[in-house]
Every structure is written in C-alpha cells, then in structure tokens.
Amino acid sequence: MNLFFSVNNVVNPTALAQEAIDLKKQPFAHEQLGKHKTLGLIFLNPSLRTRLSTQKAALNLGMNVMVMNLDKEGWALEMRDNVVMNGTTVEHIKEAAAVMGQYCDILGIRSFPSLQDRTSDYNEEVFNKFITYCGKPVVSLESATLHPLQSLADLITITELHNSAKKPKVVLTWAPHIKPLPQAVANSFSEWMCAAEVDFVITHPKGYELHEAYTKGATITHHQEQALEQADFIYVKNWSSYHDYGKVIGDYPEWMLSLERLKNTNNAKIMHCLPVRRGLELGHDVLDSDRSLVLKQAENRIYAAQIVLKKILETQS
Amino acid sequence: MNLFFSVNNVVNPTALAQEAIDLKKQPFAHEQLGKHKTLGLIFLNPSLRTRLSTQKAALNLGMNVMVMNLDKEGWALEMRDNVVMNGTTVEHIKEAAAVMGQYCDILGIRSFPSLQDRTSDYNEEVFNKFITYCGKPVVSLESATLHPLQSLADLITITELHNSAKKPKVVLTWAPHIKPLPQAVANSFSEWMCAAEVDFVITHPKGYELHEAYTKGATITHHQEQALEQADFIYVKNWSSYHDYGKVIGDYPEWMLSLERLKNTNNAKIMHCLPVRRGLELGHDVLDSDRSLVLKQAENRIYAAQIVLKKILETQS
Amino acid sequence: MNLFFSVNNVVNPTALAQEAIDLKKQPFAHEQLGKHKTLGLIFLNPSLRTRLSTQKAALNLGMNVMVMNLDKEGWALEMRDNVVMNGTTVEHIKEAAAVMGQYCDILGIRSFPSLQDRTSDYNEEVFNKFITYCGKPVVSLESATLHPLQSLADLITITELHNSAKKPKVVLTWAPHIKPLPQAVANSFSEWMCAAEVDFVITHPKGYELHEAYTKGATITHHQEQALEQADFIYVKNWSSYHDYGKVIGDYPEWMLSLERLKNTNNAKIMHCLPVRRGLELGHDVLDSDRSLVLKQAENRIYAAQIVLKKILETQS
Numbered sequence: 001m002n003l004f005f006s007v008n009n010v011v012n013p014t015a016l017a018q019e020a021i022d023l024k025k026q027p028f029a030h031e032q033l034g035k036h037k038t039l040g041l042i043f044l045n046p047s048l049r050t051r052l053s054t055q056k057a058a059l060n061l062g063m064n065v066m067v068m069n070l071d072k073e074g075w076a077l078e079m080r081d082n083v084v085m086n087g088t089t090v091e092h093i094k095e096a097a098a099v100m101g102q103y104c105d106i107l108g109i110r111s112f113p114s115l116q117d118r119t120s121d122y123n124e125e126v127f128n129k130f131i132t133y134c135g136k137p138v139v140s141l142e143s144a145t146l147h148p149l150q151s152l153a154d155l156i157t158i159t160e161l162h163n164s165a166k167k168p169k170v171v172l173t174w175a176p177h178i179k180p181l182p183q184a185v186a187n188s189f190s191e192w193m194c195a196a197e198v199d200f201v202i203t204h205p206k207g208y209e210l211h212e213a214y215t216k217g218a219t220i221t222h223h224q225e226q227a228l229e230q231a232d233f234i235y236v237k238n239w240s241s242y243h244d245y246g247k248v249i250g251d252y253p254e255w256m257l258s259l260e261r262l263k264n265t266n267n268a269k270i271m272h273c274l275p276v277r278r279g280l281e282l283g284h285d286v287l288d289s290d291r292s293l294v295l296k297q298a299e300n301r302i303y304a305a306q307i308v309l310k311k312i313l314e315t316q317s
Numbered sequence: 318m319n320l321f322f323s324v325n326n327v328v329n330p331t332a333l334a335q336e337a338i339d340l341k342k343q344p345f346a347h348e349q350l351g352k353h354k355t356l357g358l359i360f361l362n363p364s365l366r367t368r369l370s371t372q373k374a375a376l377n378l379g380m381n382v383m384v385m386n387l388d389k390e391g392w393a394l395e396m397r398d399n400v401v402m403n404g405t406t407v408e409h410i411k412e413a414a415a416v417m418g419q420y421c422d423i424l425g426i427r428s429f430p431s432l433q434d435r436t437s438d439y440n441e442e443v444f445n446k447f448i449t450y451c452g453k454p455v456v457s458l459e460s461a462t463l464h465p466l467q468s469l470a471d472l473i474t475i476t477e478l479h480n481s482a483k484k485p486k487v488v489l490t491w492a493p494h495i496k497p498l499p500q501a502v503a504n505s506f507s508e509w510m511c512a513a514e515v516d517f518v519i520t521h522p523k524g525y526e527l528h529e530a531y532t533k534g535a536t537i538t539h540h541q542e543q544a545l546e547q548a549d550f551i552y553v554k555n556w557s558s559y560h561d562y563g564k565v566i567g568d569y570p571e572w573m574l575s576l577e578r579l580k581n582t583n584n585a586k587i588m589h590c591l592p593v594r595r596g597l598e599l600g601h602d603v604l605d606s607d608r609s610l611v612l613k614q615a616e617n618r619i620y621a622a623q624i625v626l627k628k629i630l631e632t633q634s
Numbered sequence: 635m636n637l638f639f640s641v642n643n644v645v646n647p648t649a650l651a652q653e654a655i656d657l658k659k660q661p662f663a664h665e666q667l668g669k670h671k672t673l674g675l676i677f678l679n680p681s682l683r684t685r686l687s688t689q690k691a692a693l694n695l696g697m698n699v700m701v702m703n704l705d706k707e708g709w710a711l712e713m714r715d716n717v718v719m720n721g722t723t724v725e726h727i728k729e730a731a732a733v734m735g736q737y738c739d740i741l742g743i744r745s746f747p748s749l750q751d752r753t754s755d756y757n758e759e760v761f762n763k764f765i766t767y768c769g770k771p772v773v774s775l776e777s778a779t780l781h782p783l784q785s786l787a788d789l790i791t792i793t794e795l796h797n798s799a800k801k802p803k804v805v806l807t808w809a810p811h812i813k814p815l816p817q818a819v820a821n822s823f824s825e826w827m828c829a830a831e832v833d834f835v836i837t838h839p840k841g842y843e844l845h846e847a848y849t850k851g852a853t854i855t856h857h858q859e860q861a862l863e864q865a866d867f868i869y870v871k872n873w874s875s876y877h878d879y880g881k882v883i884g885d886y887p888e889w890m891l892s893l894e895r896l897k898n899t900n901n902a903k904i905m906h907c908l909p910v911r912r913g914l915e916l917g918h919d920v921l922d923s924d925r926s927l928v929l930k931q932a933e934n935r936i937y938a939a940q941i942v943l944k945k946i947l948e949t950q951s
Contacts, residue, residue, distance in 0.1 A: 028353055036662055038690060048392050048413070052383055052420045056355060059381050064693050066686055072389065072706065075682050075909075084913035086812050091909035094921075096682070099908065099932040103686045178403050274416065275392075275408035279401035287411075298416040345670055365709050365730070369700055369737045373672060376698050389706065495720050591733065592709075592725035596718035604728075615733045 001311040002137045005127070006146055007191045014197055017155045020300070020307040027060045027306065033313045034063030040104030041067045041141065044077075044126070045112040049274060049298055050141050050149065054108055057305035061313065066104065070096075079126060093129045101134035106312055113144035113182050115246030121145065122211065137312045139305075145211075147184045150273050150297075151192035152304035157297045158198070158233055161269060167199050168232035169266070173224055174204035175281040176256055177238035180248050185273050186239045187214040194218055203227035207249045211242050224255060231268040233293075236282050258283035262291065269293050318628040319454045322444070323463055324508045331514055334472045337617070337624040344377045344623065350630050351380030357421030358384045358458065361394075361443070362429040366591060366615055367458050367466065371425055374622035378630065383421065396443060410446045418451035423629055430461035430499050432563030438462065439528065454629045456622075462528075464501045467590050467614075468509035469621035474614045475515070475550055478586060484516050485549035486583070490541055491521035492598040493573055494555035497565050502590050503556045504531040511535055520544035524566045528559050541572060548585040550610075553599050575600035579608065586610050635945040636771045639761070640780055641825045648831055651789045654934070654941040661694045661940065667947050668697030674738030675701045675775065678711075678760070679746040683908060683932055684775050684783065688742055691939035695947065700738065713760060727763045735768035740946055747778035747816050749880030755779065756845065771946045773939075779845075781818045784907050784931075785826040786938035791931045792832070792867055795903060801833050802866035803900070807858055808838035809915040810890055811872035814882050819907050820873045821848040828852055837861035841883045845876050858889060865902040867927075870916050892917035896925065903927050 003009050010016050023029075039058040041051060051067065058065045070077065077096055078089035085092065100107060109130050113121035121144040131138050140148055162168045170193055172186060187210055193200040194217040201219045202210070209220070221227050228234060236257060241247045256279075262268055270286050272294045278284050286292060320326050327333050340346075356375040358368060368384065375382045387394065394413055395406035402409065417424060426447050430438035438461040448455050457465055479485045487510055489503060504527055510517040511534040518536045519527070526537070538544050545551060553574060558564045573596075579585055587603050589611045595601050603609060637643050644650050657663075673692045675685060685701065692699045704711065711730055712723035719726065734741060743764050747755035755778040765772050774782055796802045804827055806820060821844055827834040828851040835853045836844070843854070855861050862868060870891060875881045890913075896902055904920050906928045912918050920926060 038693065040686070046392065048385065048387075048408075049416055052357070052385070052417065055383055056420050059355065066689055068682065068686070070682075075680065078912070082913070082918055085911035086914050090911070091682075092912050094912075095908055095910065095928065095932075098929050099683055100686065102929065102933045103690050103936065274412055276412065277402035277407070278395070278409050278411075279399070280403050284399055294412065295415050295419065298412075299419045302420065363709065365702065365704075365725075366733055369674070369702070369734065372700055373737050376672065591729055593729065594719035594724070595712070595726050595728075596716070597720050601716055611729065612732050612736065615729075616736045619737065 001308070001315050003131065004139045004148055004308045005143065006148060007151070007195045013155060013192060013195045016307060017152065017159045020152070020156050020303040021160060023307055023310070024303045030310055031060065031062035033310065034058065034061035037105040037313060038064045038066060038103070039106050039108065039309065040100050041065060041108045042100060043069050043110045043141070044071055045110050046071065047110055047141065049301055050110065053301035054141065054149070054305040056302050057309055060306055061309055063309070068100065079129060094133050097130045097133035098135060101136040104136060105316065106137050106139065106309065107134050108139040108141045110141035111143055113184070115180055115182065115240060118245040137316070139308055139312070142184055144182070145184055146188040147273070148188055149301060149304045149308065150185060151188040152308070153297055153300040154189055154235065154271060155192055155196055156300040156304060157271065157293055161293065162232065167197055169230055170198045170200050170233045170235065171227050171231045172202045172235045172237065173227065173257070174208050174255060175236045175238045176251050176253050177277065177281055180240035180246050181238050183210060183239045183242055186210055186237050189235055189237070190214045190218060201227045205250055205252050205255065207241055207244065208239065209243060228262070228268070229264050231265045233271060234265065234268045235271045237273065238281055256281065256283060257286055259285045259289060262286070271297055274298055318625070318632055320448065321456045321465055321625045322460065323465060324468070324512045330472060330509060330512045333624060334469065334476045337469070337473050337620040338477060340624055340627070341620045347627055348377065348379035350627065351375065351378035354422040354630060355381045355383060355420070356423050356425065356626065357417055358382060358425045359417060360386045360427045360458070361388050362427050363388065364427055364458065366618055367427065370618035371458065371466070371622040373619050374626055377623055378626055380626070385417065396446060411450050414447045414450035415452060418453040421453060422633065423454045423456065423626065424451050425456040425458045427458035428460055430501070432497055432499065432557060435562040454633070456625055459501055461499070462501055463505040465505055466618060466621045466625065467502060468505040469625070470614055470617040471506060471552065471588060472509055472513055473617045473621060474588065474610055478610065479549065484514055486547055487515045487517050487550045487552065488544050488548045489519045489552045489554065490544065490574070491525050491572060492553045492555045493568050493570050494594065494598055497557035497563050498555050500527060500556040500559055503527055503554050506552055506554070507531045507535060518544045522567055522569050522572065524558055524561065525556065526560060545579070545585070546581050548582045550588060551582065551585045552588045554590065555598055573598065573600060574603055576602045576606060579603070588614055591615055635942070635949055637765065638773045638782055638942045639777065640782060641785070641829045647789060647826060647829045650941060651786065651793045654786070654790050654937040655794060657941055657944070658937045664944060665694065665696035667944065668692065668695035671739040671947060672698045672700060672737065673740050673742065673943065674734050675699060675742045676734060677703045677744045677775070678705050679744050680705065681744055681775065683935055684744065687935035688775065688783070688939040690936050691943055694940055695943055697943070702734065713763060728767050731764045731767035732769060735770040738770060739950065740771045740773065740943065741768050742773040742775045744775035745777055747818070749814055749816065749874060752879040771950070773942055776818055778816070779818055780822040782822055783935060783938045783942065784819060785822040786942070787931055787934040788823060788869065788905060789826055789830055790934040790938060791905065791927055795927065796866065801831055803835065803864055804832045804867045804869065805835045805837060805861050805865045806869045806871065807861065807891070808842050808889060809870045809872045810885050810887050811911065811915055814874035814880050815872050817844060817873045817876055820844055820871050823869055823871070824848045824852060835861045839884055839886050839889065841875055841878065842873065843877060862896070862902070863898050865899040867905060868899065868902045869905045871907065872915055890915065890917060891920055893919045893923060905931055908932055
C-alpha cells in the first residue's frame with residue numbers, strides 16, 4: 001500500500017478490519033518493522049484523537065514520529081500555481097511537501113474542506129498536491145471529502161461487536177448541529193459500508209443528500225423512524241448540505257436520538273466519531289448508556305492506523 | 318500508587334524523597350520498566366519546567382510521551398453535566414478524558430484554578446472529573462489547589478542539603494507580585510512540610526492566610542523578620558488571598574527578601590519554584606548568590622517525577 | 635566541539651562537509667552514540683525545516699528530542715540584567731536557560747534579530763546569554779547574524795555536486811522580497827564560502843552591503859549580470875540593509891533570476907535556503923527545472939545537523 005485515502009485503496013476492507021483485530025491482540029509484535037522509520041504528521045487543521053491514535057500506532061510499530069502543526073506554527077502555504085507570492089503565503093506547497101517528504105518515510109496529512117468552493121474541495125486539491133509533491137506514501141488524517149482511518153476504525157468496531165451469521169443492519173443518520181460541518185465522515189462511512197458485508201441505510205432530512213459517488217448501494221430515506229427499525233448499529237453524524245454547499249439548511253432538533261427513540265431497533269448500538277456535542281447531536285442518556293460504542297471506536301483508531309502503517313511499511317521493505 | 322495529587326497519596330514522604338535521591342544516582346537503571354508504556358501529558362495551562370522534567374523522567378524510565386496542549390490546540394472542553402452543548406465547547410470532558418485514557422497508560426494533567434469560584438476550585442472539579450473519566454492512573458502536573466511534583470522536588474532538595482542531626486527550620490514566606498497567583502504551590506509546600514521531619518513556619522501579611530486544611534502543624538505568623546530567625550531553608554512564594562478569594566489585597570514590597578534581610582538566619586538557603594520575577598519577588602543578589610537553591614530544585618523535578626512514575630509503573634506491572 | 639555558532643567554531647569546514655557526506659551513506663551507524671542523551675530544541679521564532687531536520691539528525695544518532703516553542707508557549711523571557719520584573723516578562727533568561735540546560739545534554743537555539751537595534755543584534759545578546767547561562771553545548775538553529783547549519787548544508791551540497799578539479803565559481807546574489815529579512819543567511823553563507831575552496835563573488839544593489847566581518851576574501855560587485863558569468867553555483871537570497879539597518883531600501887524586481895538570465899553561466903546550479911517566494915525571489919521556471927538544488931540543500935540539513943551533533947557527543951563522551 002502506498003496511499004490510504006479512500007476505501008478504494010483497499011483490496012478487501014473486511015479482511016483489513018480482521019487483520020486489525022488480530023493486531024490488537026499483540027500490538028507490539030511488529031515493533032522491528034518500523035525501526036529507523038519516521039512518520040511525519042502534518043496538520044493543516046486541529047486534531048486530538050487522530051494525532052494521538054496515529055502516534056500510538058506508529059510507536060507500537062517502533063517508528064519515530066514528528067508532528068507539524070502547520071495551522072499553528074505560522075507557515076502559510078501557497079496552493080496556487082504560477083502566482084507571484086507577494087502576499088501572506090511564505091512557502092509553496094511544492095517545496096513544503098517535498099521537503100517534509102525528504103525528512104520522513106511516511107506522511108500523514110489532515111486538510112479540511114473550505115466549505116466555500118465545492119469544486120476545489122471535491123477535487124481534493126490540497127490533498128492531491130501533497131501526494132504529487134511529497135514523494136512518499138501518504139495516509140489521509142481526514143481530507144476535504146473523506147476520513148478513512150475513522151471509517152476503518154468504525155468497520156473494526158462493527159466487526160468486533162456483531163455476533164450473528166446474518167448481515168447487520170447499519171444506519172447512518174444525520175444529526176443536528178449549530179455549525180456547518182464537512183461531509184467527510186459521512187461520505188467516508190458510507191463508502192466503507194457500501195463495500196462491507198452489511199445492509200446499509202442512510203437517513204437525513206431533505207436537502208442533506210450526500211454526493212452519490214459515495215452512496216452507491218445504500219438505501220436512502222428521509223424517514224428516520226422507519227430507517228431505525230431493526231437496526232443493529234446506528235451511526236450518528238451531522239453534516240452540512242452538499243447541494244447547497246456548506247450550508248446549514250434547517251436545524252431539525254427532532255432528529256437528535258435519545259434512548260426512547262431507539263425502542264424499535266434491534267437493541268441497536270450507537271456510534272459517533274467524536275467529538276460529540278452532547279444534548280445537541282446525541283442525547284446524554286444514549287452516550288451514558290451501554291448502547292454507546294463511541295469509546296470503543298476511539299480505541300480502534302489505534303489499530304486502524306497501525307494496520308495501515310504496517311501495510312505501507314511492508315510495501316516499502 | 319494510582320494517583321499522585323497530594324501528600325496524602327504517599328505513605329511515607331521522607332522515604333519517597335530518599336528513594337528519589339537514590340534514583341538520581343542511576344537514572345537509567347529502570348529503563349525496562351516503562352517499555353511499551355505511554356505517558357500522556359495534558360496541559361490546560363502553560364508549562365515549561367513541568368513538561369520538560371516529566372518528559373525527561375519518563376524517557377529515563379523507557380516510556381514514550383505524548384503531549385497535548387489543550388489550551389493551545391483549540392479543543393474547548395465542556396465541564397458541566399447535562400447541558401446542551403450549543404455554545405463554544407466542542408467536546409465534553411467525559412469523552413475527552415476517556416479517549417486520552419485509552420491511548421495512554423498513565424496521564425499527567427495540569428489544570429489551574431479560575432481564581433473566581435473558590436468552591437469549584439477547592440473542590441478540584443476539573444481534576445476530579447479527569448480522574449473519574451480517564452480510567453488510568455493520574456499524576457497532577459499542578460491542579461487548582463496543589464502542586465505535588467514541585468513539593469516532592471522541594472523535599473528532595475532539603476533532604477539532600479540538610480546535614481545535621483537536628484531537624485531543619487523551614488520557613489515559607491509570602492513575597493510580592495503584581496498579579497494574583499494561585500495558592501497551589503504554597504498549599505502544597507505547606508502540606509508536605511507538615512508531613513516531613515522539619516520545624517515549619519509560615520509567614521505572610523494579614524489577609525493572606527492559607528486554607529487551614531493544608532497548614533495543620535505549622536507555626537503561622539505575620540512577623541516575617543521573627544520568622545526568618547535561625548531559619549535553615551526559606552521558601553519564597555507569592556499567592557493571592559484565599560479569604561478574599563483570588564485578590565491581591567496589598568502589595569507589601571518590603572516583604573521581598575535580599576541578602577541583607579537574611580543576616581539573622583542560620584546561613585539560610587533560599588528556595589523558589591520558578592519562574593521568579595527578579596527584583597519583585599526576590600532580590601537579584603539572593604538569586605545570584607550561592608544561597609539560592611532554585612536550580613537544584615528545578616533539577617530535582619526530574620527525579621520527583623521519575624520516582625512517582627516508577628511507583629505507578631510498579632503498581633501496574 | 636562545544637559550540638556551533640559560526641564557521642570559526644570549525645577547524646576544517648571542507649573536511650567537515652566531507653564527513654557529513656560519509657555519514658549520509660550510513661545514517662544509523664552511530665545510533666549508540668546518542669543513547670540516554672537528550673537534545674533540547676528551543677525556538678524563539680518559527681521553524682519548519684530546521685526543527686524537522688535537526689530532530690531527524692538526533693533520532694539517527696539515537697538521541698531523545700524535546701522541543702520548546704517559547705514563542706508560542708507564552709513564556710516571555712526577560713533579557714535585561716538587574717531590572718525589576720514588574721512588566722510582561724515572566725522569567726529571566728538566567729533561570730530559563732539554566733533550567734533547560736539541566737534537562738538536556740545539548741541545546742539548540744533559534745533567535746532571530748529584532749532588525750531594530752543593530753548593536754544588540756550584532757552583539758548576539760540573546761544567543762550569548764543562552765550560552766552563558768545554560769551550561770551545556772549549544773548549536774545555533776539560526777541566530778541574529780548567522781545560520782551555520784544552513785551554510786554547512788550548502789557546503790555539503792556544493793561538495794557533492796562539484797565534479798571538476800577546478801575550484802567552482804560560487805555567486806551569492808541578492809534577490810527581491812516584500813519584507814525586511816535578516817542578513818543571517820547571507821552573512822553565514824559568505825563566511826563559509828570565504829573559508830571553503832571556492833571562488834566566491836557577492837552581488838547586490840547599492841546599499842545592501844553586508845557587514846565586512848563576514849565577506850573578507852569575497853569579490854563584491856553591484857553588477858549582477860557580470861557576477862553571474864561562468865558561475866557554477868548561484869545562491870539566491872534576499873536580505874535587508876545592514877547600513878540602513880533592517881530597511882528595504884529599494885525593491886529591484888529586475889534582480890529576480892529566471893532561466894533566461896542564466897544563459898551566460900557555466901550551466902549554473904541554483905541554490906536557496908527556503909522558504910522561497912516563487913515569482914518574487916526566484917522564477918518558477920528556475921525552481922521547476924533541474925537547475926534547482928533547493929531540495930537537495932534541504933535534505934542535507936539532516937546531515938549537517940547530524941555531523942555537528944556527532945562531534946559534540948564525541949567531545950562529551
């Protein structure tokens with residue numbers, strides 16, 4: 001593996017999740033694999049879980065880690081080609097990416113969407129320039145449109161919890177929020193579920209349709225209550241509108257789930273990528289109950305990152 | 318040991334200081350103990366000495382260290398229960414602490430007081446929520462009311478320097494400052510000295526009385542000159558008022574010590590936790606003389622942290 | 635070696651560059667040398683390349699690294715002696731440097747000039763106070779007047795690329811910029827080239843004369859075109875005026891190099907320390923051509939730092 005950006009970079013997502021579960025039993029078994037190898041983690045946006053879990057994954061593999069918080073360390077990057085750089089940007093991404101590539105064996109990069117310019121965001125201009133210029137294997141730490149380490153951790157969590165021969169029913173439901181959030185987690189969870197061995201349903205209010213490139217194979221409905229019936233796993237997530245790009249087009253507080261709202265499910269487990277705004281996106285009662293898988297998902301972020309780094313290291317060596 | 322928050326978490330403070338002194342002679346002797354173990358250092362407030370000395374202590378024990386500057390990395394935490402999070406906080410401490418606990422084997426946490434709400438500060442609400450939700454052993458890197466790693470380093474320093482069969486006379490004296498500072502260092506030094514084998518005197522202007530929970534057994538006087546007589550060790554520190562909570566209720570520049578003011582002491586050594594404002598809290602002449610122990614105290618921060626981490630690791634393994 | 639601040643701290647710059655080239659072939663050959671040793675990197679100003687390359691160099695030698703971004707971590711240092719610290723500074727450099735020295739075996743320090751007070755800048759007051767008080771070997775990560783790790787990397791790059799018995803012609807040319815930049819890179823490159831086995835020419839518009847202490851032995855001219863003739867290596871760099879201190883005294887856009895402007899050179903290779911403002915300091919066509927050595931220079935920053943750290947570690951052990 002040389003790129004981990006989308007489920008499409010993975011031959012068999014189900015098998016990869018299973019390998020991560022095996023790794024979790026012996027996290028230090030491969031600590032020689034990363035010896036003398038350096039992982040560079042580049043953040044153009046803030047991160048807590050992603051940085052820590054990826055750092056831990058790399059340490060488990062014996063790698064060194066160098067972190068660059070470009071958003072805070074005052075290094076404004078120029079992304080446009082052939083402009084005269086007489087403004088506020090101090091370095092072009094061509095040089096910045098290439099230099100960081102020279103100092104590291106694998107790079108992880110986080111770059112959120114602008115939510116202003118849909119074409120640029122959905123063309124993944126920033127992320128793709130990094131890939132082009134850095135010259136090293138790249139792991140997405142969440143890009144404008146996708147968050148694959150989160151989705152792999154989610155698939156690991158579902159795989160660990162599901163204990164029936166029958167395919168689980170997995171529902172992705174839109175949840176309220178006060179701010180316009182990226183579609184990345186929703187797009188990404190959707191493309192991974194469409195590639196996994198589950199029955200997958202997406203539900204959201206009208207106007208919150210996701211880009212269809214990520215939802216092929218999913219059942220999509222505006223009726224949340226109906227979608228939740230007999231669900232085994234419910235993934236709760238807010239996103240802003242794709243069609244009226246980056247907008248909050250209605251707040252729909254009634255879409256927030258509580259324990260009461262889960263009564264017609266198959267004793268469904270509840271998932272969220274965190275951070276979660278309690279009482280707004282998801283009820284306190286759900287998060288404080290044993291229905292909640294949010295901490296298990298967060299823990300599995302380590303093993304999602306570790307199996308991906310392992311695959312890349314094995315490709316290099 | 319599973320918690321290091323106060324002298325009350327230590328069975329025998331004198332013995333612990335002696336063990337740290339032994340460790341200092343062979344700092345790498347236990348570097349296998351921390352193998353595969355990760356220390357997470359969480360800062361809700363700035364830190365220089367504490368971060369570096371604790372990081373060094375962990376490295377000496379073979380641990381990995383991950384640092385989270387939550388104050389700077391833009392992750393505003395919600396501390397209140399059962400509120401609708403529709404404001405500026407992005408994550409509840411319940412989830413944040415639990416997630417960080419999953420990525421680390423031991424957590425260190427720094428959380429200063431508000432100096433606005435005495436009840437909340439003295440109930441250690443933030444620190445206690447971390448302990449409750451993180452699920453791992455916790456080391457205080459200074460909380461609202463106490464700074465135990467500093468006090469242990471101070472006790473180590475006194476133990477190293479005192480060379481008489483007679484108990485040393487140790488004086489904690491209030492010093493001037495232009496800003497309202499927490500009472501944590503003073504409370505903490507006081508509770509450790511009350512538990513150590515020393516004669517302990519506290520002196521401060523009227524109105525700067527500390528909470529009596531931390532000063533039981535100490536002699537307390539408003540007469541600085543009298544307090545200093547025959548002193549072996551003098552600990553210099555500013556704090557704001559506990560009773561008129563968080564206020565500077567008088568600047569008392571005459572309370573600043575100079576070499577001249579030390580003439581009736583027993584050739585006393587001078588201590589301060591740093592950072593120190595020269596010429597305001599303590600005279601340049603004292604800091605530049607061989608009376609000053611401030612650098613030795615700072616050095617001993619390493620071994621204070623190392624003996625505490627060692628005790629916790631031994632409890633875990 | 636106990637100090638790496640200037641070419642004057644190096645007995646034989648040419649030999650040092652050659653040793654770095656040898657090291658590059660086996661970067662991990664000395665990974666036992668840095669065992670149990672800690673490098674502290676102190677930044678009073680932002681850094682990308684310097685931090686990462688020095689960190690990588692230290693890791694290659696088996697050292698631990700602790701980074702302190704004092705510019706961001708809110709620890710304003712007092713530099714003046716014998717003042718009453720009742721303003722915004724929270725710690726004196728005497729204590730800060732000494733404490734950081736106690737926690738580390740080698741310190742690296744970055745401190746830019748004010749560009750306001752030439753005497754203070756050229757006396758290297760900040761850097762020299764660090765050396766005086768920290769008590770450990772110090773590596774400059776760029777000071778007010780010099781950037782020796784960059785210059786050593788530049789000499790390594792020239793040594794690697796030059797393949798003729800004849801001394802290469804090396805030209806340092808001033809380039810346009812919109813902001814007043816330090817003279818450090820230019821001073822430093824000049825003093826290293828004057829000590830190396832090259833024919834060295836400096837060209838700049840009138841008024842941009844460098845301090846003559848750094849340029850002894852160089853040919854200096856205001857005629858850029860003439861300077862470039864038959865050049866083998868051209869180092870492009872902006873700097874502000876030394877004589878009208880810290881000022882931009884003319885923007886001279888015609889001084890920017892393009893491929894067209896290189897036609898009378900000896901197929902010259904182009905160097906720049908990065909970050910570079912494309913289209914302002916240097917033409918896109920040059921940077922995108924195989925004439926450009928900027929990435930090779932950045933890569934060699936690792937080995938420049940590594941040979942310097944190795945020399946210091948060998949002196950210590």
